[in-house]
Amino acid sequence: MSKKQRFPERYPPNWDDRRRIALSATSFRCVLCNARAEEVHHAYYSQARLGCERVFDQLFPLCKLCHKIAHRRINWIWDKIDPCWGNRNTEAFRQQLLQASVRFQGAKITPVLKPATPAPVQMPVRPTSKPRRAGFFKSQEFAALTIITAYAGLLYWIVQIRHA
Template identity: 35%
Template sequence: MARINGARVKRKRRYPTAGKSRLPRQLNWNARYGNPKQYKKQVAIAHRKTHNYCVVCLTNKSEEIHHAYYGNDIIGISTFPTCYRCHDEIFHSSINWIKSRINPVWGNRNTDEFITRLRLGYQLLYGGIKHF
């Protein structure tokens, strides 16, 4: 608390996410990715499987891996190669991303409809369109 003209005033933080967590224990955001060496291998395999293309726009080079949900890292099911632009603007938009207040490290995820869209984009890039 700060004092302005003798009155106690709560200061606003310059960076709202900086400082102490609202949760009683320290959040370990990196725990979601497991062993760093294995994770790097999985990232390289994911990019190769889609020929280095983003699963959403299908035109830009994939530069990141997006987790549709955490805890089960299977390429094409829960992890997808993406470009920077789509990752920032589409994957984590409020329409497609559900934030968990109870468990922000492991509980954040994409909507089921968007996960279905991601899987279709992955199938198109990895296996192509099959004609019956």
């Protein structure tokens, strides 16, 4: 399932125009590696700018590999409370995107287009949790989940320390 299908409210009606403008600003070149750019990356999402995103500030043309790198855990902040609008790149990676895009700053960019009709502002809907059966926290299932979660956390930190 693509992000556009998972979070359709992130993409304005004029998204195809915004995407085309971003890609043409770099002549379809990835801002990081200069390979052919096929995707446009949102460094962060903003309801206030929906439909008026700026190239080299919020939108960055990337090749498929660099786009995957942009969404790796080390470069991407996952917001568990509001994943639709809160997910974003780390500030360090965003600065890397900004520095890499400097060589394209002189490119002719089509002026920012205002959306034909303003998108209605919608508050994000928080998912409701499933009701748990009585005694769940005393069950073997809960104990197993707790152990697995603790083990996964421990493995994560071991990997982080080894790569530091």
